[in-house]
Amino acid sequence: MIRTAASALAALALTLPLAAQEAPAPNAASPGEIVAAATPQDWTRIAPDDLLVMVLAPAADGTARDVVIQLMPPPFSQGWVDNIRTLARAGWYDGISINRVQDNYVVQWGDPNHDNPEADGPAKPLPEGLRVMEEGDYVHVIRAAGPDEDNIILWHPKPDLVDSYAGSATFDKGWPIGIEIADRTKVLRRWPVHCYGMVGVGRGYSPDAGSGAELYTVIGHAPRHLDRNIALVGRVVEGIEHLSSLPRGKGALGFYEDPAKRIPIRSIRIASDLPASEQPRFEYLSTESEAFGRYAEARANRRDPFFIAPAGGADICNIPVPVRRVIPAGE
Amino acid sequence: MIRTAASALAALALTLPLAAQEAPAPNAASPGEIVAAATPQDWTRIAPDDLLVMVLAPAADGTARDVVIQLMPPPFSQGWVDNIRTLARAGWYDGISINRVQDNYVVQWGDPNHDNPEADGPAKPLPEGLRVMEEGDYVHVIRAAGPDEDNIILWHPKPDLVDSYAGSATFDKGWPIGIEIADRTKVLRRWPVHCYGMVGVGRGYSPDAGSGAELYTVIGHAPRHLDRNIALVGRVVEGIEHLSSLPRGKGALGFYEDPAKRIPIRSIRIASDLPASEQPRFEYLSTESEAFGRYAEARANRRDPFFIAPAGGADICNIPVPVRRVIPAGE
Numbered sequence: 001m002i003r004t005a006a007s008a009l010a011a012l013a014l015t016l017p018l019a020a021q022e023a024p025a026p027n028a029a030s031p032g033e034i035v036a037a038a039t040p041q042d043w044t045r046i047a048p049d050d051l052l053v054m055v056l057a058p059a060a061d062g063t064a065r066d067v068v069i070q071l072m073p074p075p076f077s078q079g080w081v082d083n084i085r086t087l088a089r090a091g092w093y094d095g096i097s098i099n100r101v102q103d104n105y106v107v108q109w110g111d112p113n114h115d116n117p118e119a120d121g122p123a124k125p126l127p128e129g130l131r132v133m134e135e136g137d138y139v140h141v142i143r144a145a146g147p148d149e150d151n152i153i154l155w156h157p158k159p160d161l162v163d164s165y166a167g168s169a170t171f172d173k174g175w176p177i178g179i180e181i182a183d184r185t186k187v188l189r190r191w192p193v194h195c196y197g198m199v200g201v202g203r204g205y206s207p208d209a210g211s212g213a214e215l216y217t218v219i220g221h222a223p224r225h226l227d228r229n230i231a232l233v234g235r236v237v238e239g240i241e242h243l244s245s246l247p248r249g250k251g252a253l254g255f256y257e258d259p260a261k262r263i264p265i266r267s268i269r270i271a272s273d274l275p276a277s278e279q280p281r282f283e284y285l286s287t288e289s290e291a292f293g294r295y296a297e298a299r300a301n302r303r304d305p306f307f308i309a310p311a312g313g314a315d316i317c318n319i320p321v322p323v324r325r326v327i328p329a330g331e
Numbered sequence: 332m333i334r335t336a337a338s339a340l341a342a343l344a345l346t347l348p349l350a351a352q353e354a355p356a357p358n359a360a361s362p363g364e365i366v367a368a369a370t371p372q373d374w375t376r377i378a379p380d381d382l383l384v385m386v387l388a389p390a391a392d393g394t395a396r397d398v399v400i401q402l403m404p405p406p407f408s409q410g411w412v413d414n415i416r417t418l419a420r421a422g423w424y425d426g427i428s429i430n431r432v433q434d435n436y437v438v439q440w441g442d443p444n445h446d447n448p449e450a451d452g453p454a455k456p457l458p459e460g461l462r463v464m465e466e467g468d469y470v471h472v473i474r475a476a477g478p479d480e481d482n483i484i485l486w487h488p489k490p491d492l493v494d495s496y497a498g499s500a501t502f503d504k505g506w507p508i509g510i511e512i513a514d515r516t517k518v519l520r521r522w523p524v525h526c527y528g529m530v531g532v533g534r535g536y537s538p539d540a541g542s543g544a545e546l547y548t549v550i551g552h553a554p555r556h557l558d559r560n561i562a563l564v565g566r567v568v569e570g571i572e573h574l575s576s577l578p579r580g581k582g583a584l585g586f587y588e589d590p591a592k593r594i595p596i597r598s599i600r601i602a603s604d605l606p607a608s609e610q611p612r613f614e615y616l617s618t619e620s621e622a623f624g625r626y627a628e629a630r631a632n633r634r635d636p637f638f639i640a641p642a643g644g645a646d647i648c649n650i651p652v653p654v655r656r657v658i659p660a661g662e
Contacts, residue, residue: 165644308559318556
């Protein structure tokens with residue numbers, strides 16, 4: 001990396017020692033090579049009911065801008081996830097906009113007239129049936145032990161890796177999770193964490209906990225101070241570049257001062273509500289698989305040819321869980 | 332945050348408890364408020380010889396795009412920094428381009444015909460007088476103790492904070508530094524780290540260590556696995572949004588496949604070489620100041636009104652060193 005692609009490939013062929021070309025050490029594989037070599041059984045399909053397809057207005061040059069979001073599975077944030085499905089099925093998101101793009105922080109979308117003293121019209125009424133959420137669900141998150149907790153896989157690039165925020169961190173069913181551990185084994189609490197591309201629920205001041213009508217995604221260094229202060233509900237699995245490359249807002253907190261700069265959202269749909277032929281299909285590399293363990297270890301100890309000094313560790317947000325689009329056979 | 336700015340300010344006034352309004356606890360200040368309250372003595376001027384002004388071609392809508400980079404001070408990477416000054420003074424950078432924009436990773440600029448099998452012309456000859464650099468300077472970095480090491484300020488949001496990559500981390504003369512410590516006190520090695528906005532030197536495969544003609548900056552989650560594998564030479568202190576919001580390249584590693592997508596660089600100049608009236612002036616919040624200590628502590632333990640659950644820790648790249656433009660008196 002950090003040079004032209006073509007020459008990097010050329011250099012790869014030229015600089016690998018002969019011994020390595022003949023019998024490459026298993027550990028010399030790059031994280032990408034390990035993912036590419038994973039078997040079909042190492043991948044887990046994402047249910048179409050857990051995928052949101054957000055269609056933005058096309059870019060100025062006509063480029064289509066679709067963003068696919070995976071909703072978070074139980075046990076986290078399910079009240080907000082339910083609300084998001086209700087809002088999507090009611091068509092409520094259609095016609096709202098991206099109103100805020102703050103560099104190295106978040107892109108945020110919602111009804112620009114909601115809770116806005118400078119609104120040019122009334123706020124959009126919310127549909128019936130939304131659950132009223134409480135902050136306890138993200139502040140206290142999942143306590144104590146239970147059958148679900150027994151399944152936590154504790155994976156560390158090195159045994160004594162700690163997380164600056166949660167004390168420790170792991171992956172669970174495809175998601176990055178902060179965990180508070182006592183006595184080296186007892187899980188006190190665990191919660192999803194704010195890595196690049198994670199999607200959360202905008203809210204006002206406590207005790208407002210947000211409904212799911214206002215959402216944001218992370219487009220910079222992981223703002224982990226937001227963990228346990230906001231409900232995380234998912235992550236972008238395709239099209240984040242349509243959000244991360246938007247012009248930054250010039251107002252406070254990156255809001256667009258000029259309403260004309262807002263990016264219209266044409267629709268947000270649950271994939272399972274789309275015609276079968278239009279449903280995107282995705283799968284993630286199972287974080288409980290042996291392949292993921294090797295991938296994560298390689299992220300923490302890069303031994304592919306560009307690297308000279310493997311780090312010996314990694315933070316959880318620098319080990320992004322591989323997600324890929326499934327191309328149906330015959331298409 | 333995570334809502335409209337105007338309503339957030341309104342809510343601030345409404346939701347602070349009366350006691351807090353009458354006698355706000357010192358710790359209730361936000362990081363931004365602590366920085367705003369720092370005294371002039373807490374700020375350190377950046378020498379104009381340490382500032383680079385990179386002028387990109389204007390955006391499609393005519394917006395000027397200037398990026399200001401602070402070069403790294405001794406003891407790190409000074410050979411490359413010398414080369415960068417040589418290249419800037421020779422006008423060598425004028426007319427090169429941004430060739431690579433990889434989402435959640437880096438923006439990279441250089442001579443597109445350098446080391447490129449698909450070049451449409453010869454590579455641009457480098458000026459005389461460049462130092463030939465060796466990788467040992469970033470792999471082994473600064474060893475052992477010495478008068479300079481005695482001045483390291485070890486700052487931690489909590490006493491047992493560790494860094495997933497270096498073992499520990501600190502700030503030194505305004506820069507984020509990874510440190511390897513033995514016996515809790517002895518510094519074995521230390522090195523600058525890849526946080527958002529840091530600028531490094533593109534290189535080929537080892538033993539190539541790059542010259543400084545090819546540069547990149549971080550536009551995503553801190554790619555700390557690059558630490559000690561590439562020479563870091565500075566950081567963007569203004570205008571990163573002109574880089575981070577560029578369209579992502581569709582080729583391998585984010586290179587632009589279509590040469591027409593490259594963004595021309597009109598010039599890169601050392602600020603001290605510009606006419607006095609055009610020299611930008613910047614200062615950073617001294618990382619050795621008491622104000623910085625309080626700022627960093629507040630980043631790790633957010634107690635301003637939006638927050639419910641302070642994290643109790645932070646990673647070094649989530650404590651960006653405040654840098655601001657100085658507006659000369661009377662202008």
